[in-house]
Amino acid sequence: xxxxxxxxxxxxxxxxxxxxxxxxxxxxxxxxxxxxxxxxxxxxxxxxxxxxxxxxxxxxxxxxxxxxxxxxxxxxxxxxxxxxxxxxxxxxxxxxxxxxxxxxxxxxxxxxxxxxxxxxxxxxxxxxxxxxxxxxxxxxxxxxxxxxxxxxxxxxxxxxxxxxxxxxxxxxxxxxxxxxxxxxxxxxxxxxxxxxxxxxxxxxxxxxxxx
Amino acid sequence: xxxxxxxxxxxxxxxxxxxxxxxxxxxxxxxxxxxxxxxxxxxxxxxxxxxxxxxxxxxxxxxxxxxxxxxxxxxxxxxxxxxxxxxxxxxxxxxxxxxxxxxxxxxxxxxxxxxxxxxxxxxxxxxxxxxxxxxxxxxxxxxxxxxxxxxxxxxxxxxxxxxxxxxxxxxxxxxxxxxxxxxxxxxxxxxxxxxxxxxxxxxxxxxxxxx
DNA sequence: GAAGAAAAAGCACGATCGGTCGTGCTCATC
DNA sequence: GATGAGCACGACCGATCGTGCTTTTTCTTC
Numbered sequence: 001x002x003x004x005x006x007x008x009x010x011x012x013x014x015x016x017x018x019x020x021x022x023x024x025x026x027x028x029x030x031x032x033x034x035x036x037x038x039x040x041x042x043x044x045x046x047x048x049x050x051x052x053x054x055x056x057x058x059x060x061x062x063x064x065x066x067x068x069x070x071x072x073x074x075x076x077x078x079x080x081x082x083x084x085x086x087x088x089x090x091x092x093x094x095x096x097x098x099x100x101x102x103x104x105x106x107x108x109x110x111x112x113x114x115x116x117x118x119x120x121x122x123x124x125x126x127x128x129x130x131x132x133x134x135x136x137x138x139x140x141x142x143x144x145x146x147x148x149x150x151x152x153x154x155x156x157x158x159x160x161x162x163x164x165x166x167x168x169x170x171x172x173x174x175x176x177x178x179x180x181x182x183x184x185x186x187x188x189x190x191x192x193x194x195x196x197x198x199x200x201x202x203x204x205x206x207x208x209x210x211x
Numbered sequence: 212x213x214x215x216x217x218x219x220x221x222x223x224x225x226x227x228x229x230x231x232x233x234x235x236x237x238x239x240x241x242x243x244x245x246x247x248x249x250x251x252x253x254x255x256x257x258x259x260x261x262x263x264x265x266x267x268x269x270x271x272x273x274x275x276x277x278x279x280x281x282x283x284x285x286x287x288x289x290x291x292x293x294x295x296x297x298x299x300x301x302x303x304x305x306x307x308x309x310x311x312x313x314x315x316x317x318x319x320x321x322x323x324x325x326x327x328x329x330x331x332x333x334x335x336x337x338x339x340x341x342x343x344x345x346x347x348x349x350x351x352x353x354x355x356x357x358x359x360x361x362x363x364x365x366x367x368x369x370x371x372x373x374x375x376x377x378x379x380x381x382x383x384x385x386x387x388x389x390x391x392x393x394x395x396x397x398x399x400x401x402x403x404x405x406x407x408x409x410x411x412x413x414x415x416x417x418x419x420x421x422x
Numbered sequence: 423g424a425a426g427a428a429a430a431a432g433c434a435c436g437a438t439c440g441g442t443c444g445t446g447c448t449c450a451t452c
Numbered sequence: 453g454a455t456g457a458g459c460a461c462g463a464c465c466g467a468t469c470g471t472g473c474t475t476t477t478t479c480t481t482c
Binding site: 027028029030032033107108109113114116117118120121127130131134161162165166168169170171172173174175176177179180181189190192193196197 | 238239240241243244318319320324325327328329331332338341342345372373376377379380381382383384385386387388390391392400401403404407408
């Protein structure tokens, strides 16, 4: 059998650059609309030079989803994890998402919101990867809600699944409105709605005190 | 100037068939991914035969958006309008949307949810048409909420804009989850959440009595 | 610095893209 | 039933798509 591939330091760096640009391009053209030629042009590379790193378009898509997940984790999940467990983390993860949008990390808003709708009708590993990530994010929010419930920061009759569903909806509505109208007011509205829904005093500091 | 075009009855019919198929295809491949060749193949027509009806891809996209709006109105808006004005219409419009999803009118779920995210980064008449429709639907929900408020079917301190935003979010979350997982449970959850949010007794009849 | 491997470019392929043109077929009208 | 306009077709355009194969450049390691 052919021995293990030994990537060169040089190659790793360009591969990273390719994947990062691929994620950005995918939020504009979609994961399917992402084209190797377009990608190569943006990187001042040849088509085949880009292509050789992946071997197929699907591998490129998978790499892009993976990278998008890493970025999402760094920009949205990680900031929430440093907040106090429970209700504060629920607020923090939503705020981090809205920050993530207003920061314009990607031109097309949330990568996964777009990718989920685009790949929903295209069974395969790419859709699976997206669904897996989405499940993980949902589970994270739900866990925050469960802890908040245990700490009596939410009404005892609150259903964690329903609350997770609602917060997910607020996040999606914020993304859709912001992408379509580029109006930060949509994000302010989203922050207000999140706080009202969770019974937290409006804005000011993001650190929530136990009620 | 060349006089007004006088379409033939025959042509109108095929044009309708083209546009309807275009809407369906667009929920799978996206408005941009929609290809004339693919469309022609599905209709057992020639590419040029299809193309002649529109003159440009953008015109085809605009026709598809228009048709999607008509379908959405018939399947979601119209059923809501026959309900009793106020709170009942709020519930009815959400239920009609979920019915619209479960009915599988389009393979890719809500046409406008996907189109809004896809065209958000593509300024032009198509994006404008989508934004216009979205504004209209938002205004409709808001109007339902205002009437419900006037009829004291909702708490007096309820903000119509915030409520509209939340319901829009629930709708988007239902669509995203259903598209990604094809699980009707997402829609049941959405119906439950809508009712709980509006303070309506769960399921059974959709006709709401004034509280 | 020479040898070997990895990275990137170059080139070409079949398919498909949106779009144009010319030619008949078909319907509606007189 | 002739005539003119609308309709649909097939052929074709240049461009771009994803994907291979071959060659050249660049790094790494002895």
